[in-house]
Amino acid sequence: MTDVRPLPPPVLASPWATPSRLELQAEARRFARDEVLPVADELDPRRADFPDGFLDRIAQQGYFGIMVPTAGGGLGLGVFEYCLVAEELARAWMSVASIIARGQGMGTAVPDPDRRAELLKRSAAGRWIGAAGFSEPGAGSDLAGVATRATRTGDSWVIDGRKRWTGFALKADFIQVLARTRDPGPGEPRAAGLVNLLVPKERGSFPPGITGRPIDKIGYHGFTTWELDLDDVRVPAGNVLGEDGNGTESFRAVQHQLNVARVHTAARAVGLARAAVEDCVAYLQQREQFGHPLADFQALRFDLAEMAAAVEQARSFYQAVAHRIDLGERCEREAAMCKLTATEMAVRVTNQAMQLFGGNGYTTEHQVERHWRDARLTTIFEGTSQIQKRIIADRMLPRSPLS
Numbered sequence: 388m389t390d391v392r393p394l395p396p397p398v399l400a401s402p403w404a405t406p407s408r409l410e411l412q413a414e415a416r417r418f419a420r421d422e423v424l425p426v427a428d429e430l431d432p433r434r435a436d437f438p439d440g441f442l443d444r445i446a447q448q449g450y451f452g453i454m455v456p457t458a459g460g461g462l463g464l465g466v467f468e469y470c471l472v473a474e475e476l477a478r479a480w481m482s483v484a485s486i487i488a489r490g491q492g493m494g495t496a497v498p499d500p501d502r503r504a505e506l507l508k509r510s511a512a513g514r515w516i517g518a519a520g521f522s523e524p525g526a527g528s529d530l531a532g533v534a535t536r537a538t539r540t541g542d543s544w545v546i547d548g549r550k551r552w553t554g555f556a557l558k559a560d561f562i563q564v565l566a567r568t569r570d571p572g573p574g575e576p577r578a579a580g581l582v583n584l585l586v587p588k589e590r591g592s593f594p595p596g597i598t599g600r601p602i603d604k605i606g607y608h609g610f611t612t613w614e615l616d617l618d619d620v621r622v623p624a625g626n627v628l629g630e631d632g633n634g635t636e637s638f639r640a641v642q643h644q645l646n647v648a649r650v651h652t653a654a655r656a657v658g659l660a661r662a663a664v665e666d667c668v669a670y671l672q673q674r675e676q677f678g679h680p681l682a683d684f685q686a687l688r689f690d691l692a693e694m695a696a697a698v699e700q701a702r703s704f705y706q707a708v709a710h711r712i713d714l715g716e717r718c719e720r721e722a723a724m725c726k727l728t729a730t731e732m733a734v735r736v737t738n739q740a741m742q743l744f745g746g747n748g749y750t751t752e753h754q755v756e757r758h759w760r761d762a763r764l765t766t767i768f769e770g771t772s773q774i775q776k777r778i779i780a781d782r783m784l785p786r787s788p789l790s
Contacts, residue, residue, distance in 0.1 A: 397474075397661065397699075403467065403706060411468060415475035418448055419483075427480035427609070432751050434608045436558070437486070445483065446513025450476075451490025459492070459504065461511035465713035466647055470654035470705060477658025478665075481761040482609025484655045486555065488648065489516045494561050494585055496629040509560075518559040520550040520586075520615065527552070528774045530565065531577040535617065537566035537584055539624070544584055546596075546620040552768070556599060556613040562586040563628065564617070583628040586620060596620035606760030647712065648769045649722040653705035653729035656765045660698045660733040663740035663758045667691055670744055670753070687743060694736045701729040720782040727775035730765035737762040 399408055422444060430438070445451065453469045455461020462468070469491070477484035494517040495506040509515035526532040535548025546566055556562055564584045571579035588594045597620055599613040671682040671691065681687055704725045711718050737759040741748035748755050766772045 397702065399471075399706075400703070403710065408468065408471065411464075412471055412475065414448075415450075415472045416478075419475045419479035423476060423479035423483050427483075427757070428754065431480065431608045431757055436608075436610050437482075442486070442513055442516065445487065449511075450487045451513040451516065452511025453487070454491045455507060455511040459507035459511055461492075461507075465709070466650060467706060467709040467713055469647075470651055470709045473651055473654040474658040474661070474702070477655040477761075478662045480609060481655050481659055481765075482607060484651075484658060485607075486516070486610065488651060489518065489555060489559065493517045493519075493644075494563050494628065496583075497585065498625055498627065502625075515560050516555070516558075518553050518556040518562045518613075520553050520556070520562050520564040522552045523549055524551050524614075528770055531581070533565055533567055533581065535564065535566040537564075537568050537582050539568070540621075542624050543621045544582075544624060544626065546584060546586070546617045546622070548617050550615045550617065552602070552612060553599075553615050554607075554612040555610045556615060557593065557611060558590050559588065560590060561588060562597075562615075584622055585626040585628055586622055587626075594620065604764075606757070607764050645769060646717070646719055646722040649726035649775075650705055650709050650712065650718075652765055652769045653701065653708075653725045656729040656733035656762060657698060657702045657705060659758045659762045659765070660694070660701070660729075660736040663737045663755055663762075664691065664694050664698055666753070666755050666758070667694070667740050667743050670747075670755075674745075674747075681743070690739055690743060694739055697732045697736055701725070701732045705729055720779055723770070723775040723778040726769065727772055727779070730762070731772060733762035733765055734759075 399412065426438070426441060430436075449462050450472055452459070452461030453464050453472060454466065455463070457463035469487075473484040473487065476487070490510045490513060492507055492510050494515065495503055495510055497503050497506065506515055520535075521530055521533075523533055523535060525534060533548075535546065535550065538545045538547075546564060548566065550564065553562065564586055566582055566584055567580050568582050569580040571577055586594060586597075593599060593615075596618050597615055598618075599615045602612045602614055604612060668691070671687060672680050674681045708718055708721045708725045711721065737755070740755045741759055744753060744755050747753055750756070770778070
């Protein structure tokens with residue numbers, strides 16, 4: 388058996404390699420290796436949720452408040468640092484890289500400034516973790532087509548409808564629900580009449596009017612994903628998030644969240660692909676065939692080289708787009724581009740990693756099959772690859788009157 392040569396950790400290229408970022412990256416890598424990976428290896432094969440207290444450990448690291456201003460109790464950093472940490476966490480377990488998105492000030496944009504400030508501090512501390520009720524059985528990629536209704540009755544909103552793909556809904560502190568108050572009028576955008584509503588709840592139970600059914604997924608374990616029925620769910624009128632009176636601001640807020648989420652997904656995909664490459668580096672040196680370690684065979688070495696190059700390329704892309712978002716650019720096309728390229732890359736790389744593991748890759752004895760299962764999802768959520776292509780093309784090409 389040959390000595391195993393470890394893969395060097397990824398480094399930040401200039402001009403992004405500041406001392407504070409390198410320190411943040413190193414600590415996130417340590418946390419992922421020492422605290423996240425053992426939990427993932429134990430719980431993912433059992434399709435189990437995060438254990439009690441695990442969210443507290445993530446909160447103690449400050450990861451729920453990476454993008455929350457320091458005045459609100461957060462780290463006061465940007466999308467770049469958020470994605471930097473997400474890549475490290477996803478290398479161990481994508482679910483942990485995902486759960487930190489349920490903080491970051493989500494569910495805090497209420498009209499009352501005092502309440503907003505209090506919720507922001509709770510968000511940064513990991514005590515205001517949310518679930519997103521955006522998608523529906525008939526409205527996934529087309530969020531403007533949501534059918535869930537919100538009716539104003541006195542000092543309350545009454546919500547009726549069905550939501551799907553609502554991850555972490557049971558254990559969350561709130562559910563953010565995208566609903567329709569009215570149908571758009573002639574000449575209005577399809578987003579007219581949409582509203583974002585905050586539905587507070589106790590962890591471990593659904594509020595009155597909400598019932599749920601778990602969705603049985605092939606991967607992305609660590610927290611349960613739900614399909615929810617909302618029947619006469621009542622919330623105070625002050626629980627509107629970012630409302631401007633006609634629904635377009637609510638829709639824009641969701642779109643901005645999706646732009647950041649797509650770059651975040653690209654970072655998660657890079658973390659998964661990197662995990663596959665690193666696992667292959669170790670396995671190819673340990674596994675022997677025909678009297679040689681697999682690492683001696685040229686074809687396998689070339690496969691690994693192509694995989695590693697693809698990971699580096701995708702990392703550079705998502706970091707460049709995250710930097711531009713931090714500068715205030717909208718980056719809708721660029722966010723779609725890096726999400727498309729990184730997630731499709733992750734599927735190819737993790738698939739090839741399973742091939743390099745041979746029959747052992749098709750077992751649950753190694754982590755590589757988990758990397759593949761989770762990578763496969765990245766091309767679907769936050770907008771499928773086909774939706775990303777549509778976003779990119781629509782911002783490059785005008786449509787003819789015949790379309």
